[in-house]
Amino acid sequence: MPTRKQATQSVWTRPQSRREQPALSQEQIVSEAVRLLDAEGIDALSMRKLGARLDAGATSLYRHVANKDELIELVVDEIYGEIELPAADDTGTDWREAAAHCAHSLRAAILRHPWIASALGELGLSHLGPNMMRLSEEMLTLFSRAGFPLDEADQAVRTLFAYVTGMTTSEAAWLTTVARSGQNEQDWLDRLWPAAEEAVQGHPHLREGYAEARGRDPHESRDNNFHYGLDRVLDGLATRLPPAPTGLRPA
Template identity: 65%
Template sequence: MPADEKQPIPSVWTRPRRRKREQPALSRDQIVAAALELLDTEGIEALSMRRLGTRLNAGATSMYTHVANKDELIELVVDEVHGEIEVPRLDDPAQWRTALARYAHSLRSAILRHPWMASVLGELGVTQLGPNAMRVFEGMLAVTEKAGLPTGEADPAVSGLTAYVIGMSISEAGRLTMLARSGHTEQEWVERLWPAAEEAAREHPQLQEQYAALRGKDPRRIREEKFDYGLQRVLDGLAVRIAP
């Protein structure tokens, strides 16, 4: 391969497309859809080119027209999930807070629908080259710029907000994955945990008070309230930088 055709970085988005001598048996969309279903039902550990080929009733080699390896396949699937994320329009700059909150909740929901994302989101530097990820980032830059952030602050504002959502959601997704493997509901797991947690907090009065306030509450509601509290504080920080 000539030097100018080599990949600048290893990624499905930078690899030159192979010349098609004949119509491949499988389309990229079919491969991505099957991989997403496999990941959602069985987790990241279950994904392999051979396993996916079996699921598609095709040999692994038939997929190499579209993806060179498992890493490229994950890039495609992660970008597919980005296609689920809402990018709100900001017609009224005064409603910037509502728009950013909608994006944050949409991103969180996408991660929680696909808990396996928790194990790959730390490697998103390359997958952000995908068309859906680019759409999301472009749209959110437009929202923050229209909101009135000073010049040059739209990029770090979007990155900071996204980092908060990913950080919180990864923790939630990990917990939900653990619960799925245990066979218990979240409420059942919390009830089983309470005696040990309260015993561990016997010498910590502030923790005792906190646990007492949470006892009996819906754990899903607790997670949502904690997420929204942190989100509102992030938006409070951005509000300081937005001119009236």
């Protein structure tokens, strides 16, 4: 007798319960989970602790989510809902400007919620969330209208998002480490510099780079690093576009 295939476990694939209206809504659960994560980080998240914050038992939460993994899928999609979408329906929109705006908005969202740096590596079918689907559709529309074939538009969007999440999750992890020290970023770096300069003594290029970086505003340096990489990604993607048609030569 053939075995029945089970659906992939995800909050986006599980049939929703049709039982009586629960006391807690999914929106309440997700909003409180985001507040908990922002305040205490990913390690503090548990169904029991979240239930206590909502003055409800964990059983009430299980009406909406089967486990912690599904809860993480929901809260991450909630954060994707904060990202400003490109104005893809505006035919006059410059694709690079719109893509850069979306990239900066994604970076800002990750830095507002640095715990997401850890959560992104644990996600299952996050791409099926409504906010992520909406973001993906708008970005594909933007790149398609810029002249990318649809299959390459998809690869271009993936490349852009991979750059932003890669750079920004590292940045978020760094800022989380600084926050745990109880110091601001500048004070943390000032205390770190002597050890860093000692470590690079045998590496001339690194030694020169560290010497040039000392005294710079760390926030400004992080911004500049992100801008540089983003511009280079967009430069590379631009080479994949067909050349713009030239106008007719005057008689």
